[in-house]
Amino acid sequence: MRLLVDDRDQKFVLYEQLRIDELSHFPLFSEFSRDLSDMILEQAEKLAENEFLPVNRTGDLEGCRFEGGMVKVPESFHRAYARYREGGWLSLSDSTDYGGQGMPFVLANACVEYFAAANWALLMYPGLTHGSSRLLEKYGTSELKETYLYKMYAGEWSGTMCLTEPDAGSDVGNLRTRAKRLPDGTYSIRGQKIFISCGMHDLTDNIIHMVLARIEGAPKGVRGISIFAVPRLRVTETGELAENDVVCTGLEHKLGIHGAATCTMNFGENERCVGYLLGKENTGMRIMFEMMNEARLFTGLQGLGHASAAYLHALNYAKERRQGALIQHMKHPETPRVPIIRHPDVRRMLMFMKSSTEGLRALMHLGGYCIDRSRAAEAEEEKELFQGYADLLIPLCKSVGSDLGFRVCETAIQVYGGYGYVTEYPVEQFLRDCKIASIYEGTNGIQALDLVGRKLTYRRGLLVKNALNAIENILSRIRRNFSLRDLVRIYEEAQESTVQVTKFFALKGMTDEFESPLLYAKPYLDLCGDVAIGFLLLWQANIADQRLQEIYRDHNATDQPSRTRVVNENRSAAFYFGKIASARFFINQVLTQAGGRARAIMNNDRSALEIPDDGFALG
Amino acid sequence: MRLLVDDRDQKFVLYEQLRIDELSHFPLFSEFSRDLSDMILEQAEKLAENEFLPVNRTGDLEGCRFEGGMVKVPESFHRAYARYREGGWLSLSDSTDYGGQGMPFVLANACVEYFAAANWALLMYPGLTHGSSRLLEKYGTSELKETYLYKMYAGEWSGTMCLTEPDAGSDVGNLRTRAKRLPDGTYSIRGQKIFISCGMHDLTDNIIHMVLARIEGAPKGVRGISIFAVPRLRVTETGELAENDVVCTGLEHKLGIHGAATCTMNFGENERCVGYLLGKENTGMRIMFEMMNEARLFTGLQGLGHASAAYLHALNYAKERRQGALIQHMKHPETPRVPIIRHPDVRRMLMFMKSSTEGLRALMHLGGYCIDRSRAAEAEEEKELFQGYADLLIPLCKSVGSDLGFRVCETAIQVYGGYGYVTEYPVEQFLRDCKIASIYEGTNGIQALDLVGRKLTYRRGLLVKNALNAIENILSRIRRNFSLRDLVRIYEEAQESTVQVTKFFALKGMTDEFESPLLYAKPYLDLCGDVAIGFLLLWQANIADQRLQEIYRDHNATDQPSRTRVVNENRSAAFYFGKIASARFFINQVLTQAGGRARAIMNNDRSALEIPDDGFALG
Incomplete structure (x- = not known):
């Protein structure tokens, strides 16, 4: 049986409940059809099962290594990432103007389900690239976009979000990273960022960081924050790649997502770090907020992915593992042993996992669907209406996705019994990997x-x-x-x-x-x-x-x-x-x-x- | 501040709520006094802080190693265990007839709180020795007790409980390990046991296993199970130690409690494994049930210990970590940053942790107190009354202790934010170590x-x-x-x-x-x-x-x-x-x-x- 995503339930949500095929009535999605959608989902499932899943535990065991300023991702990730990149998965729902495929966001999210369930640590690399690319697309100059965006959407280069600092996590307004205007219109960036997911790695040749910083003389607090694109390697006027004074000084050792590098990044140690302003000065927080819905939904999808995989693994185990007799016959020692799915307490746990996972799936896809409808709407009123639904849904998606997803992982361990606690079986990793979702992208308290x-x-x-x-x-x-x-x-x-x-x-x-x-x-x-x-x-x-x-x-x-x-x-x-x-x-x-x-x-x-x-x- | 156990709250439970000092009115505890009790608790705290806690993370990182049939515990455990053994902590509440100190069980449990909070993996070795010793004390022949029990209560030799087999976990009646009567009244044991905590290790020279097995010809199911003491090294008639055909064939790799060896044990591979019957033939399950309350309470104490340490660590962190401003001043960027304990959401999490931990503490000690009262009672009616309270309380202690304890650990991670997810801080280990408590000693579903x-x-x-x-x-x-x-x-x-x-x-x-x-x-x-x-x-x-x-x-x-x-x-x-x-x-x-x-x-x-x-x- 399937162990990642219940595709029948996914299709039920997409086509019978949300009827996403009707999105093709909007000019924005006129290319979109049910056939195309089915085909894409099928390919996503194949890629997730054949390339992502097999390297999930190896990635966990191997982890990332910090060597001489560089970070090596688990060796096994390279091939899977190459397949993902070649398949054009990174920019499935992005503008065709920059190499994207213009599909609805909800469809891209349905694909994310498969990849998230199979190997979240690996998915983080393109996931963060996607978020930062969208920011660049919306707020970058056309020159910046010409130089960096195609390669990012193609997955050839990657991206990160650099917000957190030692004294500015939930309290982002307290950040200390500085930007100084340079005569040529660029900025000199200086500061330290911590907990930067995928901040340094060897999956791509270049990494473009989206860095929050305060321009000299800007107001204190959130009103004085600007956002900059800061490439690790800068494309010079002659088209060459030059070092940009961006260094990784170390990795965090974590409870889970061992395959995803969590980096401490120093910008401008030698005062030679160039950043490119996105949008206007001092509008960094507003820009971040605009992009936040997608990023937080992505985190909710992490919880859904872990829940989905944990549920299906536990279900499969409960069908195969024989132990104990039916209660009706318990007093007769000769009675045959039954699969544990026959025991009421196990069925209750499975129903909790099933209903939670299916509820989360509907919640996430409703969130994505509302964002699509808002984008596709032609009347301003309709645009706002759907944007409003999404704004209300997103904190629920992020927080409930991560918390309930964690609860489902915990229950999967319980269904496995002692085997759930040992690394020979996959569920303990789901639990460890899932926990971070309640913390990053704004803690659930912040949500x-x-x-x-x-x-x-x-x-x-x-x-x-x-x-x-x-x-x-x-x-x-x-x-x-x-x-x-x-x-x-x-x-x-x-x-x-x-x-x-x-x-x-x-x-x-x-x-x-x-x-x-x-x-x-x-x-x-x-x-x-x-x-x-x-x-x-x-x-x-x-x-x-x-x-x-x-x-x-x-x-x-x-x-x-x-x-x-x-x-x-x-x-x-x-x-x-x-x-x-x-x-x-x-x-x-x-x-x-x-x-x-x-x-x-x-x-x-x-x-x-x-x-x-x-x-x-x-x- | 204290980071393991809130000793003031513990004293409140023991003396102001349960008034355990009044146990000294019973002849069984006539030696017991408040002064003695305070002194013992103080010593327990010192030992836990000075010897157990410092090796908690090192034990987690080093883990146990399986080498040529032997198991090496984390190197750093040896000294701490020696101190524990020398201090006579193992048999604090056991019969003075065999070297114990005859203290109330509830006092021993209060000491367990400290050790559990400091280093659960290490505590499992003497903890299992204690459980198996009590079994031996109650059901062993006087010869067996003379030979083995003193050394076990002294912690010189250790003990285990061998119940689980590949097809007999929750369904213990399905076990396959066999016992054959030998002419000299001993039994030849043969079978495989899995998930045996502390089944093999180098902390002690000898290990006495309490093994459930079915005697040839005994009925199927739980009614045909007997229990045997099976030493790894048997004391021969001449007083020498001889190999007893007990081997460890491997270790489990686990989510947590890395310092506690979880072993697969083979008994009688060469048909030369001698076991000594405890109690009568086919009464193994009844005997196990009698001993179960203490073992399950011990597991509940694990949850309490992790909760207590997680709460106090999070509280300490919340007092020290400055981030964000008070809500009243949030809009003024110049406002000073405050310790996160000033934020309502953090206070709510701390109150959840505090009230849960204190509730668990009262629950566990009430359980132990009822067992003491039942033991100390002279009238049969009173004995039964308190035994009944304990019987009803124990499944709650075990299940709620482990589940709510886990929830407290999870909340501690949330209070720490991103730092909670990294191994540089202690709370992620509490979460991993705690999870097993909902599974072993009878899953919470079984409770x-x-x-x-x-x-x-x-x-x-x-x-x-x-x-x-x-x-x-x-x-x-x-x-x-x-x-x-x-x-x-x-x-x-x-x-x-x-x-x-x-x-x-x-x-x-x-x-x-x-x-x-x-x-x-x-x-x-x-x-x-x-x-x-x-x-x-x-x-x-x-x-x-x-x-x-x-x-x-x-x-x-x-x-x-x-x-x-x-x-x-x-x-x-x-x-x-x-x-x-x-x-x-x-x-x-x-x-x-x-x-x-x-x-x-x-x-x-x-x-x-x-x-x-x-x-x-x-x-």
């Missing part, structure tokens, strides 16, 4: 502050209102399905609880208890994420139930026994039954708790704020 | 089946009834405290919800939906665990509130501002305020969700049972 402090408050809650309207449109259809009425009721209660918390935050924000929304931003984000997933699964269940009823009709299955037979014998019926089961499981197990979680927030216990430092533990 | 299938059903729910009575006795006192009324109300609702699920299980168990209690056993255990922790914290809050009121009176602090001043300036007041804060946080954040979690179970969604295998994912 929560983004949601509560920025997204909720935007134009007096406009984003929430629009999202609730969109949900109501779909929900009104689902309500007609009598068989889902119990799930609808639980969902509606959960949504209402969440809306209550939203209002509670809005009120508290105006009082001297303005810290309460900050204190409970993360539990609120978690609640919103679960409600969003519950909604997406409910929506899926409604579609699946319609299909399942059609199959019952085709088989003249009118009573329960004959329907059970159809579900057990017909693969399509089994799939749709499984989709409904995911919704039932998640909504019954998770959304039933939404009211309690809302109450937990609105009880507004402020002990965490009131406790003196000595109260945490005597020093 | 849930033990709770639901065995403990709830014992004598028609007698254990639950007795526990509820004990809770009500304490609760009736807490209800008199007006300032805790909100917490009491949330607690009572949560308890009632849990009781409802218990009754629901009892009813379902008698219908053809008898699988429902199995399906939801783990969520039920989690709920019971949280309710138990909530109760223990509420109990603590009541004690703390009384002390705090006394301090207020002593300082003539009658209004809120003067009370706040006392709390900020007086360390005792800060501590008691922190205790109340833990209860407020946990009860408000966690127990408010109990009703929803109970509903999630009693909705009795059976999709996990009904879904066909193809519905999980098409093959």
Whole structure:
């Protein structure tokens, strides 16, 4: 069986739920078709299985090596990266003007699922190149783009994002890297950046760094930050490559993603580092924010990828591993051993993993789809509407993707039992690799502050209102399905609880208890994420139930026994039954708790704020 | 500040909550006193800090090496182990008849906290020796005890538990290791055991294995299992040490606890392996069950230890690491950076870690205390009562200890941010080391089946009834405290919800939906665990509130501002305020969700049972 991505479920999300094939109605995606999309996904799966997956553990074991200022990636990564680059995967959804293929973003993300599930550490190299290329495309001068962008989109050169410094992580406004204007319009860059993913490596001949820095004389804080393209090797006027005073001084040793080099980078140690301003001076933070949605969605896709691989590996193991007898026969020692998937506790764990993974998949692809719709829209109003959906969804995608993905990896270890803890089996690596997703690209705490402090408050809650309207449109259809009425009721209660918390935050924000929304931003984000997933699964269940009823009709299955037979014998019926089961499981197990979680927030216990430092533990 | 165990909180649990000093009223513990106890704890802390902690990371990096049939533990472990052995720590709570010191078990567990927090991998060697020694003490012949037990309690020789086989993990009844009666009353043992912790190593000269095996002709399943002491080196009649055909054939490579050797052991490859029967033939499982409470509590203490160290490390980091400005001043770039403990989201994470750790501490020590009371009781009725409390508590201690401990480790990484993910800082190791606790000593799924299938059903729910009575006795006192009324109300609702699920299980168990209690056993255990922790914290809050009121009176602090001043300036007041804060946080954040979690179970969604295998994912 497949061990990376359940392609049937992926197709369900893309074509039956989101109907991405209809994106071809927009001029921007007129080249796009279902056939093309299917073909691309099939190729992505092949590449992921044949080249990425086989070097996932070797990359983990070998890691990156720092030797004389250079970084060697795991030897086995070179071939897989070459195949990826040759296939044009890096710029699948990018502008055809610079060598991209102009496909919808949601399709590129569906491909990312396969690569992420197979080998996240390897995918980071082109992933960061993609993010930095898009920045260059949007804010670089045409000269810069001519010089660097083609090669980046082709994967021949790579890119990074250089934000973090020793005292400026979440607090990016505190950064110290300096830029000095030079007479020729370029800037001299000087400073140290840490935790730079793929900052130095030997997969490509050149690396273009997108560096946040403060221009001399610029204001303190986030308002004085600019962003620069800083190539490791600069293309001179004569077209040669010249050293640009960019050095890597060391690597981090990490819990996971050993194959991805995490570098400390020094720019301008000898004051000879040239940077090219992107956009205008002091607009670096705004530019970063604009590019942030894609980067954060990419991180959410990491969580989805690990969850997907962890779930399918655990499922496969549960089908193959025989141990214990059925409870009905447990007292008879002669009874045959059964695959562990027959044990209720294992099935519960698998259903948790299944419904979580499928919910995350729908959430991520909805995020990408909204970005596509915003890009493709011709009317400004529609553009803004979809941009607003995306803005609201992205902190959920990033935070819930990483947290729930981690939880799924943890559960996979539990399904494997003792074998889950040993490196001979793949799941412990998933757990280690996944953990970083809750930290980088803005910690999940920062995502929560983004949601509560920025997204909720935007134009007096406009984003929430629009999202609730969109949900109501779909929900009104689902309500007609009598068989889902119990799930609808639980969902509606959960949504209402969440809306209550939203209002509670809005009120508290105006009082001297303005810290309460900050204190409970993360539990609120978690609640919103679960409600969003519950909604997406409910929506899926409604579609699946319609299909399942059609199959019952085709088989003249009118009573329960004959329907059970159809579900057990017909693969399509089994799939749709499984989709409904995911919704039932998640909504019954998770959304039933939404009211309690809302109450937990609105009880507004402020002990965490009131406790003196000595109260945490005597020093 | 302390980085392993909050000794003030530990003393609060031991002396103010459980009042373990009163154990000295029992003849069994007549030697025991508060002074002695304080001294022992102080020594444990010193040893843990000075010898265990410094070699925790080195042990992780070096790991164990398998060389020519022998296993070398990390070089740095030898000295620390020697100090531990010399100090007599292994047999602190064991019978003075065999060299032990006869202290209460709860005190030994409090010492374990320090060692577990400092270096769990190292502690496993004496920990397993202790478990196997107790088995030998209770079921070995006096000859066996004379020969082996003194040296084991002295830590000169070590011990293991050999249960798991390739096809017999959770399903221990399926084991294949064979025992053949020999004319001299000993047995010839033959079989393979896997995942044997500390199965072979060079810390001691000899290792005594406690091996489950089936005697020729014995019934299949669990009823035909016997248990044997199988020394690696057998003491011959002339007192010499002879090889006993016990070999280690390899080590597992694991996610964590690298310093603890996880061995594959072959017994009797040459049919020359001699084993000594413990107890009677075919009573191996009953004997194992009798010893299980202590072993499972030990695993729970692992989770507590990691949680405690992770919490204190994160707290220390949060006090030292400066980043970001207070929200009130965030828009002014000149505002000074503050330690991250000033940020509400960080405080919330710390409060989660604090309340969880303190709750786990109370839970573990209550478990140990009940075992002590059962041992010390002179009336049979009292013995049984306390044994029953322990029987009910142990699956909670083991499962919640490991799961919540893991969650605390995960949160510590989040507090550290990017630094939490790198091996330069200690928290990623806590996470890796902690994970195994949910798997070994009976997976947490098995703990849930033990709770639901065995403990709830014992004598028609007698254990639950007795526990509820004990809770009500304490609760009736807490209800008199007006300032805790909100917490009491949330607690009572949560308890009632849990009781409802218990009754629901009892009813379902008698219908053809008898699988429902199995399906939801783990969520039920989690709920019971949280309710138990909530109760223990509420109990603590009541004690703390009384002390705090006394301090207020002593300082003539009658209004809120003067009370706040006392709390900020007086360390005792800060501590008691922190205790109340833990209860407020946990009860408000966690127990408010109990009703929803109970509903999630009693909705009795059976999709996990009904879904066909193809519905999980098409093959």
